[in-house]
Amino acid sequence: MDFPTACPACHREVRVEFTDSAVHDLSCSQCGSRFCVFVRKHKFEVLFDLGTRALMDGYAREAVASFAASLERFFEFYVRAYALERQAGTEGGFGAALKAWEGTWRHVSSQSERQMGMMALAYLLREGREPDFLTPKALGVDFRNRVIHRGYLPRREEVDAYAARVFALIDRLLVELGEGAVHAELAQEQAFAAHLAALPEGVTAVFEEHPGMFRARRFGGTLGGKRALPGKTAPPLNDAQAFARALTERGPLLATFRKSGER
Incomplete structure (x- = not known):
């Protein structure tokens, strides 16, 4: 793009x-x-916009891949924001917190299941409740896997429903994250x-x-x-x-x- x-x-x-x-x-x-x-x-914003463009242009299968990737990268964004929010006030300041985050993420950067685990724990610690959105049904895992891994050609209405699910979840978590997102913004600015x-x-x-x-x-x-x-x-x-x-x-x-x- x-x-x-x-x-x-x-x-x-x-x-x-x-x-x-x-x-x-x-x-x-x-x-x-x-x-x-x-x-x-x-990155999660770019990927979601790429999916939206593909959907508007009639490329349903390509849209699903971009929406799915957007959600994964948003989970990374959330965990980064929370980790930096929690550590920014500690000794060494934001720079030390960012270095610690980067070193930690390296251990899971190529393992999506471990990233999901980090997301679950970050949400529990920050919000004090179970991450109810991480169930396969809530994430639309079966639909995503059929399209991406098994070559299923989805109908437009199925992609609309999946996009709506991903959009609503990211939007909800951004609202809950609130000012915490500023820490991820600052990491990009650095x-x-x-x-x-x-x-x-x-x-x-x-x-x-x-x-x-x-x-x-x-x-x-x-x-x-x-x-x-x-x-x-x-x-x-x-x-x-x-x-x-x-x-x-x-x-x-x-x-x-x-x-x-x-x-």
Whole structure:
């Protein structure tokens, strides 16, 4: 998946492929300027948006793979945020906590079952209750495995239901995480700062925030800027309604963002 950006020197539009680190070292083919684009977006967000784009374009099976990967990477995001939140005030500060986290995650980075165990324990310790969402039924494990591992070709309505399940779970956990997410944000900013400090002289740094299915929820509080009136509670949405509303309000932004650089 790529995204459009602009050369800071000549303003020519450049298409850039997302990297795993969210750091993109570039040079303009027109004027030769060198610049580095830092995208303030986490991997689970990029993957969910990739799934949304695939769904909108009619690639149902590819969408399932991206949604499933998004959920796994969100669990990593949650555990990181909790670990840093818990340790940031200890001796050595945030830097020591981040180093300890990175060393610990290395032990489970290629083992999804152990990562799930870390998620279960992190949720129990932080929220004080059982992670009821980690059952195979709640996660849609059978559907995911049929599509990814057994080559099942899903119908659009099945993918919509799976996407709604994943969206609702991530959204719920982001709400519960609350300000704790700031610690994971800070970890990304520190990685950016280290890369920025190592940039050669003459390279321009560009920081960007992109539209996405979760960005409005995290930074604006609600979708579409709509808030309940004082003393009134908005009617609850089920998984399908919540995803459909997000797709209606955020989907066009993703489509516009994608098409802006198409030739």
